[in-house]
Amino acid sequence: MMVRMLFLLLLNVLAFDFSKAQYALDSTLTLAPIFSDHMVLQRSKPIRIYGKAASGSNVNVQFLNKALTTKADQSGKWNVVFPASKEGGPYAISVSANDQKITVSDVLIGDVWLCSGQSNMEFALQDAQTGPEELRAEKFDSKMRLLKMEGIVSTGDVAWDSASLSKVNRYEYFSSSWQTFNKASAASFSAVAYYFGKKIKQEASVPIGLIQVAVGGSPTESWIEHSLLEQNQQFAGMLGNWPHSTLVMDWCRERAAKNISNAQSADQKHPYQPGYNFQSGIAPLTDFPITGVIWYQGESNVFNVPLHAQLFEMLVKSWRQKWGYAFPFYYVQLSGIERANWPEFRDSQRLMLAKIPNSGMAVSYDLGDSLNVHPIRKKEVGERLALLALRNTYKKNAVANGPVPARAMLKDRVIRIQFAENEKLSTQGSKPLIGFEMITQDGKRMPANASIQGNEVVLNIPKDGLITTIMYAYQPFTRANLYNEAGLPAPTFSMKVK
Structure with a gap:
């Protein structure tokens, strides 16, 4: 009896102490x-x-x-x-x-840009081709500030410990605080975001805040609210048992399995899980106004091009609804690499421009690496994104796009490709124009003999071919070389011949 009474007394003391601690926590400002x-x-x-x-x-x-x-x-x-x-x-x-x-x-008041995506947005300035030189120069503007929302544990090829697994389950994946712009804070910050912000600050002359929230390897669906995915039958198959869903890229499922291999919970969460990065990283920001978003992601969705197109449109629309206004959304067309589906994916990204208002796309295939999914030429990518913002958001007199194809017209055995703006076309170093292909009525794909004539590209048709479609920069890794006089490349594209 005495032991029972002592046990109950101990329970009451513990309960009182817990209640007291909880009250202190709840009453903390x-x-x-x-x-x-x-x-x-x-x-x-x-x-x-x-x-x-x-x-x-x-x-x-x-x-x-x-x-x-x-x-x-x-x-x-x-x-x-x-x-x-x-x-x-x-x-x-x-x-x-x-x-x-x-x-x-x-505290500064200026323009805040959210910089999100997967590993190519996460890619640090210190690892970029021009990064070491940039850091040695130490020319850091005091009116730029950086907020790196960093994952508490890497999604690399490692197994997480129990403490990390527990925090991930509580959606405590990101940690951060604002930093002044200096060598230490810039070195590990997104190279793409750094060069974007630097150019904006130079041209717009307002304080700039950059928020990096990116997760290497993360698929698009991880950045979309779980409840929205639930409402669409198209995505239902990736939710209930996502580690085994064929709608989630194999690589993502395999890497997540490695990360959570020490998990005791059957419902262990992971940043690649549909909805996770939205809840953990984006939802806490939606009450905080921003100027707009720059986005570099897609490598983990390239295996299913039509599915990604639906997911990406949903992502942009839903983020804008959460913030309450249609902020600009500028994204990167994936780089060149020797992997299947990439040309089709890049073309799909181009077509999304017509579906997503107030958006823009920076071309990057000419900056790619045939063997490396993480090309190191990040300065050009960031600056191309900045040109889109300077022209469309800040209303500066800047050329922001390379040649934009408008139509392909067939006449007298010649296809003439016209472009949206009357601009001067060129190739880098005045080399012969390459990168164009044709598809015949019976599905045969062949290289095209192309040349620049004024502000048009002209393709000569073989005598025995009936051409239905023309393509440009449609090799996974391509050295296609059509540019405008501002030095900006034409995007990967395909087009029906009229």
Whole structure:
């Protein structure tokens, strides 16, 4: 009897201590993780500041010489909204509640760009072809800031330990804080995002904040809200038993299996799982206004081109709905590499431009590596993305696209390819034009004898061929060389002949 009483007493003490600790945790004043020293807030949008505090407590927020007061709801959540502001800073945010106070210093107001995707977006500046030279120069603009949302554990060819597996299951995959722009913070940051932001900052002259949230190897479906995938019967097969679904790329399933091989839970989660990266990385950002998104991803979906097209359109549409406005979305057409399906995938990416408004595509096949899925020429990719933003978002007088095909017309045994803008066509180094092919009525594929005539490309047709389709840069790894006078390449494309 005495032992039982002591046991019950011990349980009560433990329960009291847990309750006390939980109350202390619930009553702690906090800001959402996106708020930290050196951050950038989006200009020209209402500024929402939010966090948690003791349920029912009054929270006071001071910013830009204004003070707002609100009350934490039953779950402890609170938020205030300050009027939109033009660019400027540095400023401070002061938050107080129940004798607790938080100050966020060195805050800028400018343009925030979300930089997302898989390993080619994650690819660090220090590993890029021009990265070491860039870092040695140490020319870092104090009005640029970086937020690298880094995975707590690598999705490389390793088995995770129990602590990492547990955190992944709690959707605690990303950790981050804003950093000033310096050699240390830039070295491990996305090279594509770095060069994008640097060029934007030089041309637009506003503070720039770059948020990197990218996961090597991650498929498109991992960046889409799980409930949206559930609503579409097309994607139902990748949800319930995704580690064995043929709708998920083999490589992704195999790598995830290696990562979670030590898992004890039958329902172990993983960043390649449909919906995971949205919940863990994107959902926490949707209350934080941004200028737009740059995106470099697709390698983990190239095995199923039609499926990716549906997923990608859903991703862009759903992200815009979550933020509440149709921000610009600029993405990279995949590079050249000796792998099947890549030309068809690149062409599908081009066709998505007509389906997704306020979007743009940077061509990169001419920067590829025939054997390496991670080409090191990242400066050109970032700067091509920046040109799209400068022209379309910042309304600068910039040429942002290479030659855009408009139509292919057949007349007198000659096919003339016309382009959307009356621009001067050229090849690099004035070399003979290569990269064009033709498909005959009976399905035969053959190289084409192509030449530039003014602002058109002319293809000569063999006497015994009835041509139905022309293709450009349609080899997996290609040295196709059609450019405009701004030095920008034409995209991979296919087109019916009229």
